[in-house]
Amino acid sequence: MTEPNASPRPESPTQRVQAISGSFLWPLALAVTIDIASGRSQVASPLTFEQSDKVIHFFVFGLLGTLIVRSRPVWRRESSRWWIAILAVSLYGIVDEFRQSFTPGRSVEVADWATDTLGAAIAVCAYLRWGAYRRLLELPLWGRRRDLPLKAESTR
Numbered sequence: 001m002t003e004p005n006a007s008p009r010p011e012s013p014t015q016r017v018q019a020i021s022g023s024f025l026w027p028l029a030l031a032v033t034i035d036i037a038s039g040r041s042q043v044a045s046p047l048t049f050e051q052s053d054k055v056i057h058f059f060v061f062g063l064l065g066t067l068i069v070r071s072r073p074v075w076r077r078e079s080s081r082w083w084i085a086i087l088a089v090s091l092y093g094i095v096d097e098f099r100q101s102f103t104p105g106r107s108v109e110v111a112d113w114a115t116d117t118l119g120a121a122i123a124v125c126a127y128l129r130w131g132a133y134r135r136l137l138e139l140p141l142w143g144r145r146r147d148l149p150l151k152a153e154s155t156r
Contacts, residue, residue, distance in 0.1 A: 023071035030064050031092060038096050041105035057093075057112050058119035065089045065120030066127050066137065082124050089120035 037043050045052055069085035093116030100106040126133050 024068075027064060027067040027071060030060075030067060034060065034064070034092075034096060035099070038100050038106070039103055041103060054111065054115045057115040060119070061089050061093060061116035062119035062123030064092070065124045069124045069127055070137070082128055085124050086117065086120050090117040093117060093120075 045056060065085050065088075068088055069081055090113070093113045096116070097108045097110075097113050101108045127137065128134075
């Protein structure tokens with residue numbers, strides 16, 4: 001069974017450390033960005049309607065889930081990476097909401113955490129099950145294109 005974005009496992013311990021650190025660079029960068037934004041009393045938003053923060057939570061935490069699940073396969077069980085990504089984002093959402101309780105002008109909202117988790121779940125499932133979405137996300141900005149399967153195979 002071939003996973004989307006699958007690559008051979010690194011052979012030496014040094015190669016494995018490099019693969020893990022490289023594969024989690026973008027998720028870590030986004031998590032730090034979220035943390036910095038959460039620490040601000042006022043956060044600029046291009047959306048101005050009521051509850052627009054839920055839309056932002058949904059897409060930003062969905063992106064975080066996608067970045068985690070698409071990182072190089074460093075999981076012990078490939079089939080469990082989808083729920084690990086969703087769980088990690090959900091836990092990070094809880095920590096983020098707790099952290100906001102210490103920021104003046106910010107409050108903790110269970111709805112924000114639920115939106116974080118829902119965004120991650122939908123984005124991860126879309127990435128793993130919807131070939132067109134995955135191919136779009138995997139288009140290289142430069143260099144040669146990797147071939148990806150048209151359909152996601154079972155992730156049992």
